[in-house]
Amino acid sequence: MISQKAKYALRALAALAQAHPEEPMMISEIAQQQSIPKKFLEQILLDLKRSGMVESRRGKQGGYLLLKSAGEISFGEVLRLVDGPIAPLPCLSQTAYRKCEDCDGEHLCEIRHVFARVADATREVLFNTTIADAVEGAGSTKAPVRELLSA
Structure with missing residues (x-):
């Protein structure tokens, strides 16, 4: 069973994958959209930033963006980062x-x-x-990220 933290990390990455690639998403926006506690999301995004999956931008137009493409981030990579082996x-x-x-x-x-x-x-x-597979899953035979994470 994966942790709640891993589920939230995957959902946050899916939200960033669906956002405009050059427009950062604020933590509060991701938290509200994905129903993730904001303080917990801050910790998760910091871990994802340290691993090189996301980047943060400061300022009025700041927020988080994917640093790697959604097609380069596998579920396994995220689970191993967040939950360990x-x-x-x-x-x-x-x-x-x-x-x-x-x-x-x-x-x-x-x-x-x-x-x-x-x-x-x-x-x-x-x-x-990958995160891209999960995001695109709604229109294919693959399950969308929310379905994959609710099993």
């Missing part, structure tokens, strides 16, 4: 691998073999689905 078991993590405490041998573990397939399938979907 995606793998269902620590011994399957690509970024935070560690041996399970009760492990007698990974090659013999029936549980690991099954969850390795789950992890591979999950990564395949998450890292091949």
